[in-house]
Structures are given as C-alpha cells and as structure tokens.
Amino acid sequence: MRIDMASSNPPAAKMAPPFEPTIWGDFFINYTPEPLQSEERLRERVDQLKKVTSELFEFCSDSVVGTMKLVDTLEHLSIDHHFEGHIATALSNIHGAELDSSSLHDVALRFRLLRQHGLWVSPDEFDKFKEADGTFNDEIMSDPRGLLSLYNASYLLIPGEVELESAMLFSRHRLQAMVNDLASPLAEQVRRFLQIPLPRTLKRYEALQYIAEYKMEQECNPSILELAKLDYNLLQLAHQTELKAFSWWGNGLYEEVGLSYARDRIVEFYLWSFIVYYEQNYAPARIILAKLVLLASLLDDTYDTYATLEDSQKLNVAIQRWDMGAIPLLPDYLKKYYARVMDTFKEIEDELKQDDKYRMTYCRKGFQTLSSYYLQEAEWFHRNYMPRFQEQVNVSVITSGSTMLSVGLLVGMDVEANNEAFEWAIGCTDVVMACGKVTRFMDDLAAFKRGKNKMDVPSSLECYINEHHVTSEVAITVLDGLVEDAWKTINRERFVCTTLLPIVNRVINLTTSMSVLFHDGGDGYTYNKDSEGMIEKLFAKPIPL
Structure with missing residues (x-):
C-alpha cells in the first residue's frame, strides 16, 4: 500500500506562535575554524603536560x-x-x-x-x-x-x-x-x-x-x-566537527518534515547535550541525546502550539503503536515527522553494540510516556481546564522532558549505563523528578516574566495563583523555593545512589543546563539572543595561546 506523505495545513485550531527563526542557519556547516598549529603536535604537547x-x-x-x-x-x-x-x-x-x-x-x-x-x-x-x-x-x-x-x-x-x-x-x-x-x-x-x-x-x-x-x-x-588552553581548543575543534555534522542532519530533517510552526533550535539542542557531557569519549552519547532532544522539541511544539485535539489524539495513538503501519492514521502534515521518528530510533539502534540494543526499548518507552503526557496537557487546553497546582505539576514535570532525557542520555554511554541505570532513570526516581521540577518551575517562571504564549496550557505558576488566590509575587517566591528544594533533593542523591553516581552526575549536568538556559527569566532555548553569546564563545572562538 502506498503511503501519501504530502504536506497539508492542519485545521486552524491554534495560531502558530511567533517563534523567532534560528540565527545560526548554516553557520556551523560553513564555519571554518581559525587555523591552529599542527594538531598532532598539540596533542603530543598535551600528553607531556x-x-x-x-x-x-x-x-x-x-x-x-x-x-x-x-x-x-x-x-x-x-x-x-x-x-x-x-x-x-x-x-x-x-x-x-x-x-x-x-x-x-x-x-x-x-x-x-x-x-x-x-x-x-x-x-x-x-x-x-x-x-x-x-x-x-x-x-x-x-x-x-x-x-x-x-x-x-x-x-x-x-x-x-x-x-x-x-x-x-x-x-x-x-x-x-x-x-x-x-x-x-x-x-x-x-x-x-x-x-x-x-x-x-x-x-x-x-x-x-x-x-x-x-x-x-x-x-x-x-x-x-x-x-x-590546549585542551579547550582541541576539544572545541572536535565539537565544531560534531556540530557541523549535526547541523547538516538537523537542517535536513527540518526541511523534510516541514513543520514550519516548530522552533528551529538545532545548535541549541547540541548545546543542551554538550552541557550533559563535553568530554571527547562521550561523542556518540552527545549526538544521540541531541537527536532525541530535537525529536522531542518537534513533538512538544506540535502538541502545544499547532495540532487540534483530534490530531493530538491520533499522533499519540501512532506513537504508542510504534510502527510504520500507523502512518495512515495521521493527518498528512505529521506523517513525515512520524516516519523520521521511527527511522531515527532505528538508526540509533543500529549504531549500538548487539548487547546494548535493549537500551532503545527504554528510550522508546520514555518517548511514548512523554507523548501521552503532552496529550494530557493538550486535552486540558482544548477543554479550557484549569488543573489544581499539584495535578498540573504531576503532569508538567514529565512534559519538562526530564524522564525521557534522563533515559536518552544513557543510550550512547559505555559500560556504566547498565540495565540498573536504565531502570533507575525510567522509574522517575527522586533525582530525575527533581530535575524535572527545576526544569518545569524555571521554565514557567521565565515564561511568566516574558509574557506567556496564549496557546500554552496553564502553567504551574498560574495554577498556584488560581488555587491559592495569591499575587504573582507570592507565587514566584513559592516556585523559587520549590526549585531550591529540588536542588536539595538532587544533592542528597549523591549519597543515596552511590553505585550509580556517574549516572546521577549526568542527570545533575542536565539539571544544570536548566539553570543556565532559564537563568534570571531568560530562555536560551526559545529565544536565540539569550544563548547566542555563550554558543559563540564555546564553539566558535578558540583561546589565544
């Protein structure tokens, strides 16, 4: 049976949000780094030092x-x-x-x-x-x-x-x-x-x-x-090579799926993954995580800003089925995206060693869970439902992506990412949930300070204000306190999960990325300018020797 994947416009239940276009485009694809001395000679000097x-x-x-x-x-x-x-x-x-x-x-x-x-x-x-x-x-x-x-x-x-x-x-x-x-x-x-x-x-x-x-x-x-200095510059060269390849891959995917309403933040996705692990030996894990972040971001923007409730339900049914045979169930504009999700997961699995292929089962489960919780938020929006604060948090901590990304960051790791680590991550343990709370509350605080998108589901801040009948200032103070409480939980897990400390530390790095991207009401994920300077210094400017 031939599957028609031609793009068409969805019913106009939501207006596309005014997301800024990417400021990077093909910058890192065409970027030529400043010439260093002989790389081989520099590496020899690094070994000496x-x-x-x-x-x-x-x-x-x-x-x-x-x-x-x-x-x-x-x-x-x-x-x-x-x-x-x-x-x-x-x-x-x-x-x-x-x-x-x-x-x-x-x-x-x-x-x-x-x-x-x-x-x-x-x-x-x-x-x-x-x-x-x-x-x-x-x-x-x-x-x-x-x-x-x-x-x-x-x-x-x-x-x-x-x-x-x-x-x-x-x-x-x-x-x-x-x-x-x-x-x-x-x-x-x-x-x-x-x-x-x-x-x-x-x-x-x-x-x-x-x-x-x-x-x-x-x-x-x-x-x-x-x-x-030498280590910084040599690693930066490696990151530039990765970012060039990832930008090429990401640009091609965006062009193919044609979801013009979504945020094009390919370089920012790489930055997110880079914060989790910058070291040379984590290159495969870094790229896999960046790809997963990209796919999840497209899913988020589809549910949150564009799809009708009917389309959202169809998309979730297809993701729960997880096979190409579900493509005819989807509206035309989502067929190519769904196919690329299936293809990308298969490509990642093919890159793994035979004994590690089981990891993709956990990764798929994390993505499916994320989809079902996105659908819950979509249903709230379309039904004009204002959840109670804790009800909202129980859902939005998952839609922050913490569970899916905590699993995803393990997929390309070496032997430390064993079956115990995947069970720990997928089980929404304390540190994973605390990561989600830091993400959710800082994201919602930043959105409130900037002016929330009218198409978004009620945020944790708004639900708290509505339920407790307090001012926004009081609610902001409460959420700031909850962010600090989550960090205390994260700190405690260093002494609780001693056998998984290397994994815990990567989730802590993921949490740190939220402190950086959403610091002081900013949003370095949605708004280009909030992370532009950092990206330029990290990936485009070597240190003078």
Missing part, C-alpha cells in the same frame, strides 16, 4: 590543603577528565584525613569537593567559625575568599540542613556588601557566583572564564594553564 600534572599529585600527597587546591584547580579549569583516577584517590585520602586548618576557605573547599563527589561531610565542620549562639564570628567578616568558598559550599545542602541555609544567606549578604571593594579577579568571581553558584554553573563556560583569571593568581602553575 598531562604527565607533568599527574606528577603534582605525588608532590602534594603529604599536604591535604595542597591536594585540595590542585583538585579544585583542575576541576575549575575543566581538565579534571584527564585525571579521574588521581582525583578519586586524592579525595578518598582527603576524606579520611584530618584537616588541620583555621582557614574558612580551606574548610569550605574540602566540604564542597567531597560532597560533590558523593563523600559525606557534616555541616558541623563550620562550627569552629561560629559563636556560642550559632552566628558566624567577626573574624571571617572581612575574609571575602573564605566567604565565597562558604557560599559555594552551602549550595550542596540537603533537605533539613538549616545551618547551611543560614550560611548561604549570611555569606551572600556579606559578599553583596563588599563586592564593589574587591580586586580583580575575585570581584568578577563573586559577581558571577552570586548570579549562579559554582556547583550549578555550566562547567565548560566557567572554565573559559577561569582560564583568563587563573593566570593572574599568585599560585598559577604555567603547565596547568597551558594544558587547560
């Missing part, structure tokens, strides 16, 4: 403070992926050793490093800096470096740690009061982390800024600095 840096761990082995500073520098410069074994050993030793230091910076640095790596440290470590009544003593009031370390460390709090909440408020207030009197580069770091604290930054973008600052520090190691 990695050896020199590895020897520093032995040099610092008798000093807890020296080892901590070395680990922190490597992580802050985003070259720690070359020294994972050394860092794991070093932090294990630091965890078991006493820290004989009266420095707030040292104590807070140890606290942050260990907690970020799933090693428990009690907030009691900060008691030595407090008076009998629990307030911080006067000695640290004029210690901006120590206060900044305390501030960043406090963002690794878990539910119930009120002492760290107090430390966060105290250190933020003191830093805000003194920032204008600080010297460079500390002043720039304080301003930056007051916007987004270090544990929630986009690691590669923060490294780009810190490389420029590290060379001004008294303890700057020239070998480490050179390694950071």
